Amino acid sequence: MHLSLLSDLNAERAARRAAVLVTDVASGEQRLVREAEVDGDPMAGELQDALRRGKSGLIEREGRQFFLTVQAPPVRVVVIGAVHISQALAPMAKGLDLDVTIIDPRTAFATPERFPDVALLAEWPDAALPDIGVDRYTAIVALTHDPKIDDPALIAALRSECFYIGALGSRKTHERRVQRLTEAGFAQADLARIHAPIGLDIGAVSPAEIAVSILAEIVANLRKERRRLA
Known part of the structure; x- marks a missing residue:
């Protein structure tokens, strides 16, 4: 060469x-x-x-x-929220050869002890995401259930070409989320990109099961075009 x-x-x-x-x-x-x-x-x-x-x-x-x-760039999963689901999701994602980054400004949660061997940023998403860069090989997963933390991440995701956006919460929670994001200037077509409630419907209950459902949905979206070719 x-x-x-x-x-x-x-x-x-x-x-x-x-x-x-x-x-x-x-x-x-x-x-x-x-x-x-x-x-x-x-x-x-x-x-x-x-x-x-x-x-x-x-x-x-x-x-x-x-x-x-x-x-092709390695696929990256950016998780907003150093929560129990994130603790289960991070090692599973690594097993799928996905790069994982956890972002959470709450330093009591975002600790190396809770997330060993994982890229961890104890920052607000709107400060951290520009440095990381959100591209078409990135999945954004919002898990804090706190609009002050999740919404800035979702706004950054909606303004990007990331291939997957997911947010934790019930349908009622998502309705309120949609209202806030609509007021922030996003159209219905933009908001339809958000997978909420997050994850495939497998009847998940525990944090580990929810993590499985989220990763399954991420992989399904990542491989969607490949399935169309089959």
Whole structure:
């Protein structure tokens, strides 16, 4: 690989943008296709498929073979609230190769003892999220049940391209949440992005069961386009 291609690939990785390195197997020629360039590429269909699947592989096109090396950012789950559900969710998410960050300004809850080996920020979401960056490879999970903490995170999520937004609470709680966010200027189509009550309906009761339902819903949304291709 030419150093210029490697440098460009590293720049895309640092910026959490996906890219595909296309290698002509016969000639060895290589080119980098950035995610924003995929739709206009002559191999758009194949590149889109590779990005959706998140897997590198060999393809054949017009009698020629190409190897597509897919580089996609690691999927990140940002959890608002250092609560019991978060304690159960964090290790499960790691088992799914998801990067987890916990945000909670309440220092009595956001402690390393309660969340060992987890990225933990004892800050307000509206202060922490801009530094983290919320992109299309990010899921936002609001669990504090406190509008002062959850709402700023939901506002940041709704203004982003994150692929999943979920919020804990009953339907009545969500109705009040919707009213607040509507008053903040969000349209019904925006608010429909929020999964609430959060998680798949599996009859979950315990914090661990609720964590399972949340992660199942996140994975279902993450893989939605892949299921459409099947």
